[in-house]
Amino acid sequence: MVTEPMRNEARVLAHAAELVLTQFEGRYLLPSGALELRNAVMQYLPKHTRQSVGSEFSVEVHEQPADVAAAAAAAQREIEAREEVVTVQRLIDAGPDGSAWAYSRHSTRFTWVG
Numbered sequence: 001m002v003t004e005p006m007r008n009e010a011r012v013l014a015h016a017a018e019l020v021l022t023q024f025e026g027r028y029l030l031p032s033g034a035l036e037l038r039n040a041v042m043q044y045l046p047k048h049t050r051q052s053v054g055s056e057f058s059v060e061v062h063e064q065p066a067d068v069a070a071a072a073a074a075a076q077r078e079i080e081a082r083e084e085v086v087t088v089q090r091l092i093d094a095g096p097d098g099s100a101w102a103y104s105r106h107s108t109r110f111t112w113v114g
Contacts, residue, residue, distance in 0.1 A: 002040050010037060014044035021049060030054045030075050054079045 002010075017029055029045075029052045031038050042050060054075030059068050 002036060006037060006040055010040035011044050013037075013041045014049075017041070018046060018049055021052065026052070028052055028054055028072075028076050028079050030057065030072050051082070052079060 017031070020026060021029060029049060031041060031053065042053065045053070054072070055078055057071045057075050059071045063071070
């Protein structure tokens with residue numbers, strides 16, 4: 001059961017997560033903590049931020065940043081895969097006349113211009 005103090009904490013944490021993602025142009029939100037609190041925080045996140053939330057991963061409390069990053073890699077790849085599906089679907093929906101691609105010979109990447 002979510003208590004009023006937990007709801008207040010969830011609102012604050014959701015707001016802080018949104019600020020951090022916006023301020024630092026973050027792409028991923030990988031929350032940790034008790035399941036009940038994580039679920040409460042999710043309720044207060046804006047829809048566009050919820051799309052940046054990855055799956056669970058586990059690390060020990062005192063792990064080094066590199067170890068945390070390695071443990072989070074699978075959750076990050078999951079979010080990237082979802083983003084790629086959305087991008088491809090937007091291209092399909094736009095059709096051949098609704099999008100364009102640019103290629104630079106100085107780069108090995110194509111860039112979608114739509």
